[in-house]
Amino acid sequence: MANVNEVSDSNFEAEVLQSSQPVLVDFWAPWCGPCRMIAPVVEELAADNAGTIKVAKVNVDDSPTTAAGFGVSSIPTLMLFKNGEVVDRFVGVQPKNRLQDAIDQAIA
Secondary structure, X not given: XXXXXXXXXXXXXXXXXXXXXXXXXXXXXXXXXXXXXXXXXXXXXXXXXXXXXXXXXXXXXXXXXXXXXXXXOOOOEEEEEEOXXXXXXXXXXXXXXXXXXXXXXXXX
């Protein structure tokens, strides 16, 4: 998890919305089975795209304000932010190539 940052309600704006790089955010919870399934994919994407994008995880139990503010009702939900705006959103477990395609579009 060296390339994945834990982000909370208190630092979401600074880490994600004000980031100069696109940010892939994984909204998750420790008790969520599908969240644990996609976690290695998120970590691979972080390693594969290090220096190009930031990757962050938001525990929805610990940071409910941020999750609610972005309408997260099912987890895992992954959102790709660019210039403080959501440019892509995925709900549920996704194939790595689909997420990589979205990242490629965001950095193009």
